Amino acid sequence: MNEQIQEVLALTNRWVKRLSREKFSMLFTLIQPMLFWLIFFGNLFQRATDVQVVQAPNYMSFLAAGVVVMTVLNNGLAGGVDLLFDKENGFLERLMATPIRRSSVILSRFLFVMAITAMQILVILGVAFLFGVSAETGILGIALILVLGMLFGIGLTAISMAMAFSVKSHGDFFSVLGFLSLPMIFLSSALVPLAAMPGWMKTLAFFNPMTWVIDAIRPLILSGWSEALPQVAIALGVLAVFDALCLYGGARAFKRSVG
Amino acid sequence: MSDAVAIEVKGLGKTYDTVTAVKNLSLSVMQGEIFGLLGPNGAGKSTTLRILITTLTPTSGTATIFGHDVVKEADTIRRLIGYVPQERAIDRFLTGREHLLLLADLYHLPKHEALTRIASLLKLVDLEEHADRVAKGYSGGMKRKLDIACGLLPNPKVLFLDEPTLGLDVQSRLNIWQYLRQLREQGMTIVMTTNYLDEADQLCDRIAIIDRGEIRAIGSPRDLKASLGGDGVWLTLGDPSPQLVESLSTALKALPFVRAIRPTPQGLDIRVDAPEKALPAILEATNRVGCRLDGIEYHRPRLDDVFVAHTGRSLKDQPPEPTT
Known part of the structure; x- marks a missing residue:
């Protein structure tokens, strides 16, 4: 057990070092989501938004939950990229020839992606606060937002890693990534509430797990505990199923790839 | 080299969907020798190596390292071995020391x-000065040195290297050979793949020639x-009359180092075992018979000749392919 902790920490440390040395990448990773979506979108659509439709005092307060989950989505789906490169240049093989538990590489990746995601969520909530949006449910609510984000992120990272281990080339990986990411956002309640969507989009968004996570986080920010708790309970159920499926698929892809 | 067997491979096979990468491969590696897997790209060398370092599972056959099965006791194997992958397997954002x-x-x-251990390894491969620079700026030779240090870090009983000098300049190659010979002196068993004939010839104690997934020949470069x-020794005679050639052949046949004699239009084609002894003896014999020599040519069989003899094609003819 001690040995595995040593392995996971050393591998996680490597991801941190890599990120810290890719200064631009780090900057964009941290700043892009809140800059593009929260600040630009939030302010741009402020007056184009019908307050009756979004059921919020302003568009940015409505959008905050969506941006949080979008960040989780993007980080999660990109979570396997570094492993993909490790696989392609042979670094993964170097690691696999050492007496580590096979799971340590995966665990280090989960740990790293979750830590980065958590930090970003806090930054987004902080920026939203500067624009006058504060969580109605307070610190406890924010903690719950982090938990929901993490749970969604675990499944997404598992998908990403499964893809990294299965694809033939990184071109394929990035094609699928680009294809998945935006539709997932538009076909969810991130930008517009489900009730205001055209019928067919509503149907698709209904089956998008992202919708359920956003609909649980939004009342934690906008309304308060009484409205939030039932939504949170539903989201936890959805995430339990989602994570179970993703982790199962991920484990299979990993086993097939590295034994 | 001792008599103890370090690696025993029996009937090893690896098939991907429809492609057979390695079939029915058997070999043993002795403790303390440098063993080379020689063959063109795609011959099955790397597949064999990957099975031995436990990152690939064979579809048939077995392989053991110091008696431990590479599939069933993979974790034990990983504690016994060091691995030096091809050069690209370096994290360019980490420093040399951080890799270690x-x-x-x-x-x-x-x-x-x-x-x-890290301090002494950096010293061994002469990388102390650059240990705290990120690997992005390393030259090919420096990356290779770092790779070797990484492979040696666990103080392995067997060191596996995948094309250790691929793409390196002459000086770096010689340095790497030097390290590997030093390690052999210390009793380490070394298994490496190569598609360089001179490397196999000069560095390896024994080699297995692999082509299309099968072993074609195995032995020391000298034996092969x-x-x-x-x-080969070719004599050009001043007077190649049948009579003279006949008496010279009879004289040469009596020599212990001569294996075969074949007449040629100009003289004789002689095959010898120990040229340093055979050449003076041949000259002495021609004098004794009273035969005037117009020319003498001596040529050692090259490993490429061995390769051609066993695979029907020359390793040198292989187009340099991008490494995968």
Whole structure:
């Protein structure tokens, strides 16, 4: 057990070092989501938004939950990229020839992606606060937002890693990534509430797990505990199923790839 | 080299969907020798190596390292071996020292032991000066040195290297050969793949020639070359009359180092075992018979001749393919 902790920490440390040395990448990773979506979108659509439709005092307060989950989505789906490169240049093989538990590489990746995601969520909530949006449910609510984000992120990272281990080339990986990411956002309640969507989009968004996570986080920010708790309970159920499926698929892809 | 067997491979096979990468491969590697897997790209060398380092599972056959099965006891094997992959397997954002520190944790070395070992390895491969620079700026030779240090970090009983000098300049190649010979002196068993004939010839104690997934020949470079019928000596005679050629042949046949004699239009084609002894004896014999020599040509069989003899094509004819 001690040995595995040593392995996971050393591998996680490597991801941190890599990120810290890719200064631009780090900057964009941290700043892009809140800059593009929260600040630009939030302010741009402020007056184009019908307050009756979004059921919020302003568009940015409505959008905050969506941006949080979008960040989780993007980080999660990109979570396997570094492993993909490790696989392609042979670094993964170097690691696999050492007496580590096979799971340590995966665990280090989960740990790293979750830590980065958590930090970003806090930054987004902080920026939203500067624009006058504060969580109605307070610190406890924010903690719950982090938990929901993490749970969604675990499944997404598992998908990403499964893809990294299965694809033939990184071109394929990035094609699928680009294809998945935006539709997932538009076909969810991130930008517009489900009730205001055209019928067919509503149907698709209904089956998008992202919708359920956003609909649980939004009342934690906008309304308060009484409205939030039932939504949170539903989201936890959805995430339990989602994570179970993703982790199962991920484990299979990993086993097939590295034994 | 001792008589103890380090690696025993029996009937090893690896098939991907429809492609057979390795079939029915058997070999043994002795403790303390440098063993080379020689063959063109795609011959099955790397597949064999990957099975031995436990990152690939064979579809048939078995392989053991010091009696431990590479599939069933993979974890034990991983504690016995060091692995030097091809050059690209370096994290360009980490420094040389950080590579070693990472691996030290993956081999579960205690901190103080890791630090002393890392310091001495950096010294061994002469990389102390650059140890704290990120690997992005390393030259090919420096990356290779770092790779070797990484492979040696666990203090392995067997070191596996994948094309250790691919794409390196002459000086770096010689340095790497030097390290590997030093390690052999210390009793380490070394298994490497190569598609360089001179490397196999000069560095390896024994080689297996692999082509299209099968072993074509196995033995020391010297034995393999000797199996072609020995070194060649060509005599051009001043007077190649049948009578003179006949008496010279009779005289030469009596010599212990001569294996075969064949008349040629100009003189004789002689195959010999130990050229350093055979050449003076041949000259002495021609004098004794009273035969005037117009020319003498001596040519050692090259490993490429061995390769051609066993595979029907020359390794040198292989177009340089991008490494995968």
